[in-house]
Structures are given as structure tokens and as C-alpha cells.
Amino acid sequence: MNKRTFIAVLMAVALIAGTACSAKKGSESSDDTAADSLQNEATAAGAPKAYPWDFPEGIALDNPEAGQYVLSPYTFYPEALAEEDDPGSKTLIFYSTTLTKYGDTHSTLDNLGEDPVEMPNSLIILLPKEEKAHVGDVLLTWWQSGSGLQRAIVTDASDPERPRVVYLDLNYGDDELANKYANEQLKPSSFDVLRDGEWQPGAAVAAFDGKEWKSGILIHATDNKVLMIGFSGVVYAYNRSDCRLIPIKQDLKVGDEVMALFVSKFTPGYKITRIDRRVGRVWIKKDDQKEKIVSILEVVKSL
Incomplete structure (x- = not known):
């Protein structure tokens, strides 16, 4: 083999090796791109969904003022968006x-x-300033010696801006929290008076899910939609046409057959055995079951 032939062979070998190397690198680059694409798709598929409810996120709030008391799940919601695959299924406690x-x-x-x-306005409930209450009024407030959203009934309104109340969303009975903290005095501007028949935050709601009447606490309502707190503090959105308000002022009597809250839903077949309107409680019994105590917001004649 002469010198020129030998050089030509070396160049050919180098060219083949370089082409093979480039092909390998190109293949690795394509594989990396494909892997990155799959990773991005997986991340997107598992990413939390921002504001997952079928309800307007940015509603207008009535007469907002800086410094006003509000109720909101502000300690839970941002974390849910950042960490939960399904933030719509997370317990959201409305704190003051x-x-x-x-x-x-x-x-x-x-x-x-x-x-x-920063919170979406739809997850903020404003409590009006300088609200006044009367004995027997049902209020939206929070458990002021504890924490978390509560409805309460006024037992003493000698100071109408600082009424004394019995909480309706705490269990009632011997050694129960509602009894232990009965007649607690509220701070000024820390409550809203709930009005019978009005779709206002704090109202008791029943929502039909196609099978059952689910119990809830109204957060906000539009002409077509309802956003409410359901069982275990999970927030749900329903069509307003599928929802009913639970009346505050009901003509309930001992012996009446009613629907009452059982776990998460309104269930028929209960009979009223006793009523104490001062503390907003109704005693009910079903068949051979043990008598139980519910609030006036957890019982209704029909839906």
C-alpha cells in the first residue's frame, strides 16, 4: 500500500467513526428531548388545578373596607394549590x-x-361593621374563644353590637362544647345577621347531587351558581337550581316528621321530640335509634 492509499484509508475510517459518533449523539439528544417532553407532560398531568370550582373566582364583595373582619380559608388554600393534586377535595377551614x-x-x-x-374574592366572606343583633337572631361569625366559622343564636342582646350567643355548629348536650361556651360575648363588627330566605354567606343550604340532598353552608351565590362548604370542610359548587335554603324561622312542633342532617345529608323519617328555641336546638328520633340533638339549621320539613 503506497502512502497516498494509506492516508485515504485513514480518512475514510475517521469519517465513518465521526458519522457514527454524531449519529449516537443525535440519538441521545432526541431521546433526551423525548424524555423531557414526557416529563413535562407528566408534570402537567399531575399539576394542581388552580381554582377548581365551577363558580366565578373574582366576584365583587359588598362595601369592603380595609381592617374589616373576614372569614376565609387563607391558611389552607394557597398550600392546597401548591401541594395537592386535587385542591378541590381538600378540607378548607374558614378562619377569621x-x-x-x-x-x-x-x-x-x-x-x-x-x-x-392574596385570595380570590369568592373565598372571602366579609363581616359588616357595626352590625346590631336582637335576641333570637341567627348570626354568621366565628368561634371566638376557639377558631373557625360558626353560626350562632343570640341569647342576650343587651349590648346589640356585642351580643352573647350559643354556637350552632358546635355539638350540644351534656359536656359538649356548645354548652361549655354558651353565652359567649362576640366582638363588635365580628358577625352578620342571617336573614330568612336570603342567599347570603352563612345560610344553611341543601344541594341535590342527583341522589341525595347534601348539607352545606353558603359561601356565595350568583344567579346561576352556588359555592358552599360541605361535609368535612370540602368546598363544592352546584347549580343554584339544584339548591334549597333551609329556613331559619320554621313552624316546627313536637311530633312533626322532618328531614334532618345525618353525617353529610338530609335524611327523612325523623320525629321531633323536643324544641328549645332559645338555644336553637331540636331533639329528634328515628325508629329505634337513640334520640339526638341538632340545630335549627339542620332540620327541615321537606325539600
């Missing part, structure tokens, strides 16, 4: 705080001295 800055769709809430939290 104050409004820092109002916005048309989202507002900023005080966060116990830390950085303020």
Missing part, C-alpha cells in the same frame, strides 16, 4: 382575619403578622 387591601377579583388578607395572603 382582616381585609388588608381589596381588589376587583382578588383581595389581600392579613396573615398573622407574616406576608399578607
